[in-house]
Amino acid sequence: MYAVEVERLTKIYGHGETAVTAIADASLQVKPGELVAILGPSGSGKTTLLTSIGLINEPTRGRVILDGTTIADDGWRKGLDLKRVRREKIGFIFQAHNLIPFLTALENVMVALEINGMARREARARATELLEALNLGHRLETYPAFLSGGEAQRVAIARALANRPKVILADEPTAALDTENGKNVMALLKKLAVEHRSAILVVTHDHRMVEGFDRIFDVRDGRIMGER
Template sequence: MAAPLVELRGIAKTYGRGETAVHALKDTDLQVYPGQVVGLLGPSGSGKTTLLNLIGCIVEPTRGRLNLDGETVYDGRWLRSDLRRLRLEKIGFIFQFHNLLPFLTAEENVAVALDLAGVPGAEARRRARALLDYLEVGHRGATLPSRLSGGEAQRVAIARALANRPRIILADEPTAALDSGRAGMVMDLLRRLAIEQQAAILVVTHDETIFGRFDGTVTLRDGRVVSSG
């Protein structure tokens, strides 16, 4: 069996101290393998977004060990000095709202992510066009976000998340702003990406209509994993 792309061992996160301390995550273990799409479920305040932000190296754990793509990046402390570079190299983020820059075209929104990673302009534009074609919105490359449908804008946002070919994709409520048809289309795209690029994809969601598209689910309650499968 392939090694997990995401592995958490005893991860915990506490905000504050003493009587005011909030234990957002408690001794969490998790493994996600190449080609898997895993749903993170649970009520509001259960720790789902905190878990996603820990895996994305945005929030520092209080304790535990975090391995990403075979590399131990946290073990009682960060073992990487440049977390921004780590995120650029390994992780793609997709959010509930597409957050596209309104003054840039669809193609430019994707190319700017490549530019931040140091990809030269001509190559960035070529790769941006290829990604948009792959996600079947290449014909909208010259269009501003305000002229895109909700489904088109979300596919452009997915293209931007994939720009640097990450093995790990973190999606926070990616279908919440879409109707059921477009939500299904976005999830089908994510499943295709997981398989074709052997990526690990974690999706925080309350959208019951997409539960059947997950390879497995992890349910959190009060900062603890209460079920997985």
């Protein structure tokens, strides 16, 4: 089974003469354990594609299937609890780490688990385990303002992994990092994809950051131009 299946996905903003097609007839499939890049320049439609897969941006047409569940079929599937699917099946990593400033690194990961109904003691153990695995065991009680850019992004990755999602979506996760830290984050994502059997899709415009990816989809002017 594929973790992600996208069939002829199209997203159009506006109507009539002012309509803009952000993504057109995009199709892709990603298996569990794969690290896949969506590569293209700014304005090419790659973030629209990612947010449509992630139940943030409703597709105009096309089908999206996550972990065997059809979430969109010419629009959101009727009767589907989008918030629940997003919470249980998807982990997000953004360009800005978006950590809650008044919570410690540990608490930032715990909150994702507690929102999903996990008891506080269990959430603390799970969050600690993840942060230690990402070499942040010495930063558990540190607030975001005192973390380096690379450390903050690793906390964000731990938060994305907290609920063991089948799909992780990363939008320019290395844009705020220098080259060395950026490559370290990408290598970490590759390792996590294999270990957690998660399908990881990474949007990026930086050709330097896609070494070691399993596959790369090139996006131009709202269309997937090819796969390599």
